[in-house]
Amino acid sequence: MSATPTKPLANVTVVELARVLACPFADMILAELGATVIKIEQPGAGDETRSFEPQVGDESAYYFACNRGKQSVTANVKTESGRRIVRELTQRADVLIENFPVGTLARYGLDHAALRAENEKLIYVSCTGFGQTGPYAKRKGYDTVFQAMGGIMSLTGERGGGPVKPGLPIADLTSGMWIAIGLLSALNGRTLTGQGCHIDFSMLDGQVSLLTLAAGRYFALGEVPPRLGTEHPGRVPSATFACNDGAYVHITCSDQHWQPLCELLSLQALAADPTLSTNAGRVEHRERVMAALTKAISGWSRQALCDACDAVGVPAGPINNVAEVLADPHVRARGMVSEFDHPSVGTFGALPLPFKFDGFANPEVARPPLLGEHTDQVLRERLGYDEQRIAALRHEGAI
Template sequence: MNAFSTSPVKPLANVTVIELARVLACPFADMILAELGANVIKIEQPGTGDETRSFEPPVGDESAYFFACNRGKQSVTANLKTDAGRRIVRELAAGADIVIENFPVGTLKRYGLDHEVLRTENERLIYVSCTGFGQTGPYAKRKGYDTVFQAMGGLMSLTGERGGGPVKPGLPIADLTSGMWIAIGLLSALNGRSLTGKGCHIDFSMLDGQVSLLTLAAGRYFALNEVPPRLGTEHPGRVPSATFACSDGAFVHITCSDQHWLPLCELLKLDVLAADLDLMTNAGRVARRERVMSALSKAISGWTRTALCEACDAVGVPAGPINDIAEVLADPHVRVRGMVGSFEHPTVGIFGALPLPFKFDGFADPEVVRPPLLGEHTEKVLSERLGYDAQHIAALRRDGAI
């Protein structure tokens, strides 16, 4: 038996999160926490809920968009425009570890639900404010969505074909990476609280998150004063690292370091390139990018995708097929790794889902848990966590507070 046998306990089983958020970035962060074991209570507007419940594509009366980022949570309806609805949030926050919100700057302060108020009632509370541009600065009041942050944060300037215009990635990268940044910040704050006994306020700007991702592009600017151009699938500092068209109309991406150069040349029968000492180093190949890319493209155009990938694997050259979504989800390695799962929903039935990519040895692995129906857990949470009786809950419902 492994010395670190799997525990039935999930690593965040002792953490309670109140989600005052909607759409994607914060719900994605909270879904990560939920499937790592946290008790996530999602506060939603009565009657409508998170607006993504109505987003395309529909699945019966539900939304695949909502399903993708809200698994494993409890849904409680509370009308924040009522005193009773706001009281519910304050009382839940008083017993929680984390509150996460993505309202426009100043909105929750007007509701008496800002971090300063809630932390007076729970000094251990970790409160995250996720906004487009942060709580301070000249853009603080501006509105924005994922693609705006991609544009302003530099990502779109790097994405697109050589000589062409900017292109957005095929996924909402600003939202998804913001969710990851938020999860990292929250886990850091939880550990910090174990050191001080006190919580904190985290001011997270989605634009800040995109600027932090510039990494290598910013490094080239700092080192060379270079504004990186759009290069399609090519890498500005490595040759070859690009996607090549094959004879069957499919594509393969190949990335080589110096130790892979000669095996690739031998595989493709590029004897002249293999004999050229100027091409033995990456710096030499970068300086002669056009010559190298032209020769590789011509040679690879005679191979099928499968044959080329198998041949590269055989000689240790890093290469992979450009898979579409259907191919990814059918890939045998992806399947063996358990990266295609499902949940059973009470109105939709069995629906596919992508599990969190963690395999723990020492804790229970994350598991796919279905997303909640709107307000599904309202009565349970109000009675079990706040001690409300049936008459009180009925009155709240009658008054439109839940």
Template sequence: MRPLEGLVVLDLSRVLACPFATMVLAEMGAEVIKVEQPGSGDETRGFEPFAQGPGGEVSGYYMACNRSKRSITVNLRSEEGREVIRGLAAQADVLVENFPVGTLKRRGLDYGALSALNPRLVYVSCTGFGQDGPYARRKGYDTVFQAMSGLMSLTGERGGGPVKPGLPVADLSSGLWVAIAILSALQGRERTGKGGHIDVSMFDAQVAQLTIAAARYFALGEVPSRLGTEHPGRVPSASFRCRDDKWLHITVSDQHWQPLCRALDMPALGTDPGLATNAGRLARREEVMRAITEAMARLTRAEAFAALDGADVPAGPLLSLDEVMADEHVRARGLVERFAHPVLGDFPGLRVPLRFEGWEDPRLGRPPLLGEHTDEVLRERLGMSAAGIAALREGGAL
């Protein structure tokens, strides 16, 4: 038994943050019913990249965040369609939505309306800037939240312009906050018997993650500058180019300093008492970085990593995506699994990276075809007949 089996999640969300959250719950055992627009579905079904298979093409973007769910199509602009949602919400444990503020209230599907039908419902609204405040009605995307939260101001090479991370970190981390919120609310419901409404702002989520950068501002009044791969408060902690033009990242504490100097043949630095502590190395950052840069340029990445790893100095090669997928530890930990897809055939995916003892581990499932489960969900959950479902479909509700 997986830890979330028996939990029913009604997922009215689209694109990335919330679908990522509900996929994590689904692969830990929850039944996630994804509600999609008839005809088109979640807009990411049309996003590149497209995987090609014997039966056609499927969006890799959609598959990355919608595995293990059941898909139904419901037209929320139709009153009959909204009645279907009310019926499903009356039985659900959790409802997740990321519509613009006020949209579902106008359609009679807000928390107040649905909690009247199901007081135990945990209702999550995830928007760009939250349900209130001066920005509440603004629209935004991942990179907007990165920019406005200060994250992008911290990212980039020394003296250069701002750079966005290589992944949509605002979307993905907001999805994790949504999952945390849901699990927290469910634990609270166990004690009170009542659900509640959770307001998740993607902007708030990014500001909350400033953590160490904010600590420097609170403690020192410092507005951190861009340092590339260097750490503002630890030296050395950076990526270095090796002789073969590959890169190795090193991060050390005081106990690693002398072993690093021995491994890289820098005896003068290793015996310099002024560099024995991080404070001393911070004060002489340029000198230390120049010496390590020169030492690393004499070695290939494999040679440098072998020397540092052999000295128990924390270091790791900067791997490209293909190198990651081929990495022996990635393979040993089973981080890439496969599912059978009716259009693509056998296809890989990244597993939820949790291991349980006492429950079954998360299980990789395939993403649903659009509306694949509409009829069976309405039969199972609402007791509808084939004729009733057909009438709804004929009327444009499904």
């Protein structure tokens, strides 16, 4: 009988000295890949997202969404005893992730230089809005500020309309992914050198890096890309079309899909026009092509159009709302809707990590911790504190 597969990060311990979304989301990814994530929370209050809407009983669905699988330890870093707990945990950890304003943790003796002196293999991740250096380093910001300053809002919105933010906190979520990529790279680098490092991550930097194709058009053409709604600046057709049942379908074609799409929609004149046989020609004649497609598609229902496109190999998909996504049979078959059992809320839905491993154990949905749930256990088992010491720490407000 073969041994039970191991989760790929089972040997990694992370101390999370962070709150809200970007860093907690990164750490949830690590936790469900097997890492031990010890989340440091403020006694009595915890991560402020515990109070965010929507509330489920006395708990927050917002907190649930990015804190699964962690251990919650309360420690007041404004007290010397609380800071000592963080230092002692970090001495035994592989990674510390923090998102305090620049310079704050140095005042508490919890900055990279201080903790690296006690653990030279420590990977210390600092996530701030604008980074540790530069003219904006001291500025404050949130997800939507970084979306605005990083360019994505300027690209999002209807043709001729004003800027629009995406429907999810893209700057926070993608920052969490950038953080996970960076620290996993550093962990591998540590196996090469035996040394830890400091990662200075700016959420604005992360948004700038996502500009990719928009920046490519600017570098190549000097073009500041306009807002085009669901249309693609360099591909036609690639857009969302309204159907006769009030629903929408998104269609994206390459050259090999153009003739099948025209035949499907009975657009013989477009199919026969040689100037439209290439994407470059269709981009040049965007208005004519889009007008014809919009008119033809307006006579179809969403499901009928999607089925017809699938039958002829034209890439298309319905614009699903959240309820439709979570009920989709393929999404369900791939195991992308799950749940956990919580001691005060009961069964609650969750979205698993999107990885399927062959050779490692797959990520499993775990429940988020109660505030301070693991404080005593971690102090006893990891730091060797006895019950009397733990009681004294609680009495003085350090935990």
